[in-house]
Amino acid sequence: MSLKLGVPSKGRLMEKTFEWFGKRGIELGRAGSDREYAGYVQGIDNVDLILLSAGEIPRELAAGRIHLGVTGTDLVREKLGQWDNRVEEIAELGFGHADLVLAVPGAWVDVNTLDDLDAVASAFRATHGFRLRIATKYHRLVREFLRENGVADYQLVDSQGATEGTVKNETAEAIADITSTGDTLRANHLKILEDGLILRSQATLFRARRVPLSDTDRSALAELLKSLSLD
Amino acid sequence: MTDRAAIRAEAARLRALFEAEGAQPVETTVLQPAELLLDLYGEDMRARAYVTSDALRGEQMLRPDFTVPVVQMHMEHGAEPACYTYSGEVFRRQEDDPDRANEYMQVGFELFDRNAPEAADARVFCLIFKALENLGLRAATGDIGLLMAAVGGLRTTEARKKALLRHIWRPRRFRALMDRYSGRVPVPESRAALLAKADPMAGAGPMIGLRGEVEIINRINALKEDAHVAPISENEVALIDAILDVRETSDNALERLRDIAVDMAAIQPAVDRLARRLEAMAGHGIDITALDFEASYGRTNMEYYDGFVFGFYAEKRPDLPPVASGGRYDALTRQLGRGREIPAVGGVVRPGLVVDLGGLS
Numbered sequence: 001m002s003l004k005l006g007v008p009s010k011g012r013l014m015e016k017t018f019e020w021f022g023k024r025g026i027e028l029g030r031a032g033s034d035r036e037y038a039g040y041v042q043g044i045d046n047v048d049l050i051l052l053s054a055g056e057i058p059r060e061l062a063a064g065r066i067h068l069g070v071t072g073t074d075l076v077r078e079k080l081g082q083w084d085n086r087v088e089e090i091a092e093l094g095f096g097h098a099d100l101v102l103a104v105p106g107a108w109v110d111v112n113t114l115d116d117l118d119a120v121a122s123a124f125r126a127t128h129g130f131r132l133r134i135a136t137k138y139h140r141l142v143r144e145f146l147r148e149n150g151v152a153d154y155q156l157v158d159s160q161g162a163t164e165g166t167v168k169n170e171t172a173e174a175i176a177d178i179t180s181t182g183d184t185l186r187a188n189h190l191k192i193l194e195d196g197l198i199l200r201s202q203a204t205l206f207r208a209r210r211v212p213l214s215d216t217d218r219s220a221l222a223e224l225l226k227s228l229s230l231d
Numbered sequence: 232m233t234d235r236a237a238i239r240a241e242a243a244r245l246r247a248l249f250e251a252e253g254a255q256p257v258e259t260t261v262l263q264p265a266e267l268l269l270d271l272y273g274e275d276m277r278a279r280a281y282v283t284s285d286a287l288r289g290e291q292m293l294r295p296d297f298t299v300p301v302v303q304m305h306m307e308h309g310a311e312p313a314c315y316t317y318s319g320e321v322f323r324r325q326e327d328d329p330d331r332a333n334e335y336m337q338v339g340f341e342l343f344d345r346n347a348p349e350a351a352d353a354r355v356f357c358l359i360f361k362a363l364e365n366l367g368l369r370a371a372t373g374d375i376g377l378l379m380a381a382v383g384g385l386r387t388t389e390a391r392k393k394a395l396l397r398h399i400w401r402p403r404r405f406r407a408l409m410d411r412y413s414g415r416v417p418v419p420e421s422r423a424a425l426l427a428k429a430d431p432m433a434g435a436g437p438m439i440g441l442r443g444e445v446e447i448i449n450r451i452n453a454l455k456e457d458a459h460v461a462p463i464s465e466n467e468v469a470l471i472d473a474i475l476d477v478r479e480t481s482d483n484a485l486e487r488l489r490d491i492a493v494d495m496a497a498i499q500p501a502v503d504r505l506a507r508r509l510e511a512m513a514g515h516g517i518d519i520t521a522l523d524f525e526a527s528y529g530r531t532n533m534e535y536y537d538g539f540v541f542g543f544y545a546e547k548r549p550d551l552p553p554v555a556s557g558g559r560y561d562a563l564t565r566q567l568g569r570g571r572e573i574p575a576v577g578g579v580v581r582p583g584l585v586v587d588l589g590g591l592s
């Protein structure tokens with residue numbers, strides 16, 4: 001057995017993660033061809049690299065199938081109930097910054113705050129006969145946020161991609177999605193509510209809590225954290 | 232884990248007790264159409280109930296409670312007055328607390344009666360009170376109708392009252408609205424800027440989505456009208472706070488509310504109802520000088536209670552949810568009745584918790 005480190009399997013997030021570890025003397029890389037999802041670790045013994053979709057890393061951490069994992073705070077909080085009992089944040093990696101925000105059409109000049117959104121949701125339901133639709137893939141986070149802020153008369157509709165387009169396509173009236181610069185929102189004629197920041201997220205190294213470690217794993221973990229100056 | 236057989240036996244005892252009180256036993260399906268429940272309770276329901284689906288019937292929910300199907304059944308073909316009991320599992324999704332059960336038995340008693348609603352309130356409460364008497368529980372009571380009456384009596388516009396009534400069950404947003412309507416909190420800058428504009432739609436960008444320009448203009452006009460409305464007076468805000476602060480034994484709470492009603496006549500009918508209810512409870516042998524009353528009790532629960540509310544708590548087990556709870560839900564029958572309505576009050580007991588606490592016998 002060895003210590004299993006889960007890392008996003010593609011794109012910028014993978015490259016940045018490799019770079020972050022590389023700067024700290026631990027070389028991560030993909031083995032074989034670009035198409036093969038196998039990885040190698042150099043600079044430390046008894047650590048295995050597991051390449052996974054960033055969205056699956058929270059689940060794998062919670063299940064204890066990996067000991068460490070790099071993924072976004074947003075995904076951990078969305079997917080894991082009582083997340084802080086199940087995983088521990090070890091380090092924020094300083095990239096993959098994204099905010100989960102609530103956005104409405106820019107043309108809604110009368111809506112700038114959650115207070116406005118709530119009032120409009122009430123009127124919308126009376127006018128259209130159904131609850132105002134908010135498209136998102138972050139159901140739990142958005143629902144909790146709106147409940148805490150006392151927004152009523154809305155419904156969430158699932159959108160796993162191209163969420164910014166749902167308003168124009170008339171499958172939703174508002175959206176809750178991840179944005180880093182806001183460019184995509186603006187290009188789709190959407191604006192962020194003044195108090196519509198649900199969560200600030202970035203790539204983070206998590207450790208699975210409550211996972212039994214063998215002696216070898218334990219010393220590998222200690223050595224890894226030392227190399228990363230996180231001990 | 233508590234023994235399921237013991238829970239079933241306790242449930243049977245409770246149901247027999249309710250039947251002896253004249254209740255007709257009823258059954259409902261475990262799978263309920265999701266649309267109705269979502270329409271009634273909104274998105275929060277999804278966080279609390281298990282939703283499943285098939286290609287034929289669409290979304291369905293594992294029964295989160297019995298009240299809605301029992302009300303529907305009664306509205307369709309119930310005689311009046313009517314009284315029902317049921318016993319069975321309900322299912323509640325738990326995302327944050329692994330110690331809370333996601334499946335448990337409920338035994339309920341629901342009373343539909345147009346005459347003497349306070350007597351009906353007292354009857355349901357006292358039935359459960361007596362059934363659970365030897366568990367030594369603390370009874371909490373309240374009355375959502377008081378706050379609703381107080382809001383209805385505010386000297387302000389109907390639009391503001393409507394907005395406040397909509398958030399009776401969301402104390403935080405209710406407070407935020409009161410703060411703004413009373414001028415304690417200034418109008419947000421962005422709104423002030425919007426209202427100051429000669430043409431608010433100038434530079435709005437392309438219209439996208441279902442909510443059209445007419446709806447936007449209507450709201451701006453409503454905001455403009457609202458901007459000229461005089462603030463809700465400090466005095467009225469203080470009276471609402473005074474009502475929400477009432478937390479005493481029932482006899483003292485009644486006296487306190489009578490004092491408040493001198494300055495706020497709108498709550499007088501609700502206070503009279505409380506007096507009649509307490510009298511009816513005393514008639515059943517309840518010591519109202521030892522019965523807690525809290526005017527804000529029940530505000531964070533499900534929105535269907537709009538009058539008397541109650542819950543029974545094991546003081547020595549603060550980790551447990553209420554062993555029993557219930558209240559009056561006239562508005563729910565109005566929503567489900569398609570134009571018809573009937574005053575209704577009911578309560579449920581969780582036999583699993585009764586067993587945890589040592590049982591009734």
